[in-house]
Amino acid sequence: MKVWWLVSLCCFGCFTELYAEIHSQSGTGIFPFLGTEMDARAAAMGRTGVMNSSLTNPALLAEFRNSKISFVRILGVQDINDNFVSYQQYCGKYPVLVGLFSRGSDLGDSYNEDGIKIPAIETSDMVFLASVAKEMVGYRYFLFWGIEGKIIRSKIGGYKASGVGIDTGFLFKFSQGDFYNIPLKNLKLGLVLQNVGPQARGSPLPFTLKLGGNYQSTDKFLLALEFKKPRDDFLSMSVGGEYQYDGIFSFQAGYVLGNERGISCGLGVNHKNLQVNYAVNQGALENIHRISLSYEFKEVEK
Secondary structure, eight states, X not given: OHHXXXXXXXXXXXXXXXHHHHHHOOSOOSOGGGGOOOOHHHHHXXXXXXXTOTTTOGGGGGGOOEEEEEEEEEXXXXXXXXXXXXXXXXXXXXXXXXXEEEEEEEOOOEEOTTOOEEOOOEEEEEEEEEEEEEEEEOSSEEEEEEEEEEEEEEEETTEEEEEEEEEEEEEEEESSOEETTEEGGGEEEEEEXXXXXXXXXXXXXXXXXXXXXXEXXXXXXXXXXXXXXXXXXXXXXXXXXXXXXXXXXXXXXXXXXXXXXXXXXXXXXXXXXXXXXXXXEOOSSSOEEEEEEEEEEEEOOO
């Protein structure tokens, strides 16, 4: 129990310091694409990635026991398309994930009021990331911790920028106990600090603090709640849920309250080792579509 109090105190201290840092720095950060929710299932549940995506919370890696390869495709606005591929497996006693994110677009030629042609502006973004997680077990709880490092490169026309950043996340769940006859073992809580790192070209990274929770009310129904506070935006809240049918199909829905407000929904199919998810999120200009494909390999020996 002493370990839990020590970890709680450290987390509270980090939260206090980082909250103060958020309010002491203003202005739009560089690399806004780092806030993209890559996981289609989490996006369908109102972008509740803290508890539903190891791409958002690296601590979730510790819950996986299988090697897995995944591919995600996001179709956005103005011909901006995102791709992400990742692979995860155990290296010794620790789960490790490596991934590559890429974004490309060609806005096409345009013309001004005088009919003069304006050349197209090509943009490209790329992020290489690697993460690792560790499990810490107590008498009445499980605590997971994960960290992710990333190398970032971006190009807009003739403008180029590069940088490095770190994400760290925590996952906490009870192994036993009740609260007003509600089983605590069905509750999970998570905390994520995203995009911690030095400035790039004089601009700060889009640091974001996220806090979320999942509650498995039945074997088939999952509830999710998440709060997000970016460095340069207001606090937002996301709610979502998932319903499992026959162990093969799953249906997700969610809603985001805040500047990014909008509804979302999705569908998942899980057959043997193959999993396919589709999500659509309401955007400011038009809907954003995500599709992910994952394949899990045989269980590894630890």
